[in-house]
Amino acid sequence: MREATIAGSDLREIITLEEQRKVTFFQATGPRAGAIVNELFEDEAGELQLKFHCYLGLRDKAPSGPEEQAEQQQFDSDKGYKAALLSTLKRTRDLVAEGRL
Numbered sequence: 001m002r003e004a005t006i007a008g009s010d011l012r013e014i015i016t017l018e019e020q021r022k023v024t025f026f027q028a029t030g031p032r033a034g035a036i037v038n039e040l041f042e043d044e045a046g047e048l049q050l051k052f053h054c055y056l057g058l059r060d061k062a063p064s065g066p067e068e069q070a071e072q073q074q075f076d077s078d079k080g081y082k083a084a085l086l087s088t089l090k091r092t093r094d095l096v097a098e099g100r101l
Contacts, residue, residue, distance in 0.1 A: 001013070001014055001015070001028075002015060006030075007074070009030050009031050009032075010029075010030065011027060011028075011029055011030025011031070011032070012028045012029040012030065013025045013026060013027055013028060014026040014028050020040070020101075021039065021040055021041075022037060022038065022039040022040070023037075023038050024036070024037045024038075025037075027056065030059075031058055031059060032056045032057065032058060032059065032071075033056065033057055033058075033059050034054075034055040034056035034057055035053075035055050035056075036052075036053070036054050036055075036056065037051075037052070037053040037054075037055075038050060038051075038052055038085075038088065039051040039052075039053070040092065048089070048092065048093050048096060049089070050085060050088060050089040050092065052081070052085050054075075054081065058071060
């Protein structure tokens with residue numbers, strides 16, 4: 001369990017870890033409901049990759065409504081989840097190269 005402030009919103013997540021392979025963040029409280037999954041794997045060339053699954057919706061908001069559409073635009077932006085994923089992948093590759101992971 002962790003408490004965090006992400007994009008200005010306080011939330012609580014239940015985190016599960018499948019060691020050396022996958023981490024799942026279940027949104028227990030906060031503006032979003034659902035889960036985020038980060039999964040590590042090696043591609044055909046042996047390069048470490050990160051697969052990202054995001055199953056989220058906004059609590060108490062209409063599906064695909066204006067609030068969710070605005071949220072999706074933020075996620076797709078250069079400062080959204082893509083930037084966070086690229087940062088996570090870089091850090092993971094660095095830790096592997098250092099022999100710490």
